[in-house]
Amino acid sequence: MTDAFETILFDEPRPHVARITLNRPAQMNAYSFRMTQELLAAIAAFRDDDGLRALVITGAGERAFCTGGDISGADAEHSRKVRSSPMGHGREMRDGMQAVVLALRRLDKPSVAMIRGFAVAGGLALALACDLRIAGASARLGDTSNKVGLLPDEGGAWLFPRAMGLDRALKMTLLHEIYPASVAKDLGLVTEVVGDPVLEAHTLDLCEQLAAKAPLAVRLTKMMMAKAMETPLESSLADAQMAVMISNPSQDVREGVAAFREKRPPRFEGR
Template sequence: MGDTIFSGLELATVSTDSPAPGLARLTLNRPAAMNAYSFAMTQELLAGIAAFRDDDALKVLILTGAGERAFCTGGDVSGGDGHGFAEAPMGHGREMREGMQAVVLALRRLDKPSIAMVRGFAVAGGLALALACDFRLAAASARLGDTSNKVGLLPDEGGAWLFPRAMGHDRALKMVLLSEIYGAEEAARLGLVTEVVADGLLEARTLEFAAALATRAPLAVRLSKMMMARAGSMTLEESLVDAQMAVMVTNPSGDVREGVKAFFEKRPPKFEGR
C-alpha cells in the first residue's frame, strides 16, 4: 500500500492495499480456510478499520476475501489456529464481544462509505460482515446465506439484527432456521446484495463505484451517512431536527461554495472536505 497509515500495521491474516487514490482495501487472507475468521483476524480487521477511519486522505473502504472460493464463511470452528471456542461459558461471550461483534460495530460506526466485494461464499458471520458494510457488490457466482443453525450455532455476529433489516423478519428467520444459501441474483432480490456483477468484471466495477464515491464532498458524505444511520431510531420530527443541525456544518462550508461554483462553470468540483 506504500507509505500510508497502514504501513505500521503488522498483519498476518489480513492484507492491505490502496488500489486507487482515496481508496483502501482490506482483504481477509486465509483462502485455504475459505477466509473463515479467527480471533486473530478480527483483531487485525479492527486495526485496519481504525487506520482507515483516522486517515482523512482515505475516502472509501473496500472489504473482500482472498481467492475465488469465499468472501468469508464465518467463524473458524476447527480450532486449528489456536482460537477456537472459549472453554468457559463466559469466555464465549467475551471472545464474541471483543472479536467479530467489535468488527461489525466498527464498520457500522464508520462515517465514510464501505463496500463489501463478494466472491464465492458469504455465509453466517461472513454474511453479517458483508451486511455491516454500506454496499455489497457480488459476483454473479457468489453464494450468500446463513448456515449457523445447521451446526447448532446462532447468528451471533450481528446477523440477528442485520438480516431482518435487510430482507424482512420472516425471510430472515426462514433463512436462519432452514440454513438457506442463495445465488447472487436471488440474494439481490431479497435485499442482501446491492448490485450483481459478472464474475470477471467484479473488481473493475467495485473500483469504479468506490472511485465515484471518493469524488463526493467529504462533509456531505459523512453527515449524510450519519443522518441516515440515526434516522432509523428517530421520529420524522427528530430526524428533521438532526438535519437542521447538520446543515449548519455543510451549508457554510467551502465544499458547498466550490460545488455551486463548479455547477455554474460546468466543471467537476474539487472538494477539500472543509
C-alpha cells in the same frame, strides 16, 4: 501497517480508496480471533485518515468472501482460553466479530463489500455491516450457523431481518439456506450483481466515484440516514438542522456551487 498483519491485507488500490482483504483463502476466509483484531486495526486506520474516503472489504481467492467463524479447531490454544472462562464465549464474540460489525456500522465514510464466492453466517453479517454489497454473478449468500447448532450471533439476528424481513430471515437461518447472487439481490441481501470478470473493476470504480464526492456531505449524509433508521421523523429533521450548520458554510459547498456555475467538475477537499 500492512507488514504487521498476518490474516488480512490493507492497501490503497485507487486514489482515496482503501481496501481490506481477508487473507485466509485456504480456510475460505473464515475469521479467527486474530483476524478480527486485525480488521479492527485496519478499520480504525481507514477511519482516522482523512485522505481515505471509501473502503472496500473483500476476500482473497475465488472461493469465498468469508464463511463465518473458523470452527476447524486450528487455534487450539485460543479455544482452550475461551473454554476456560465462564464468560469466555461471550467475551470472544463481544471483542471479536461483534466489535468489527459495530466498527463498520459506526463509520462515517462509505464502505462496500465486494463479494466473490460464499458469504455465509458471520461472513454475511460482515457484508451486511457494509453500506453497499456488490456481488459477482457466481457468489452465494446465506446463513449456515444453525446447521451446526450455532447462532447468528455476530450481528445477523439484527442485520438479517432488516435486510430481508423477519420471515425470510428466519427461513434462511432456521433452514440454513444459501442463495445465488441474483436471488440474494431480490431478497435485499445484495445491492448489485455484476459479471465475475468485471467485479473488481466495477467495485473500485464505484468507490472512486464515492471518493470524488464532497467528503463532508457524504459523511454527514451517511450518519443522518443511519440514525434516521432508528429515530422518528421529528428527531431526524432536528439532526438535519444541526448537520447543515456544518455543511452549508463549508468550502466544499462553495466549491460545488462555483463548479456548477462554471460548468466544470468540482474539486472537493473535505473542508
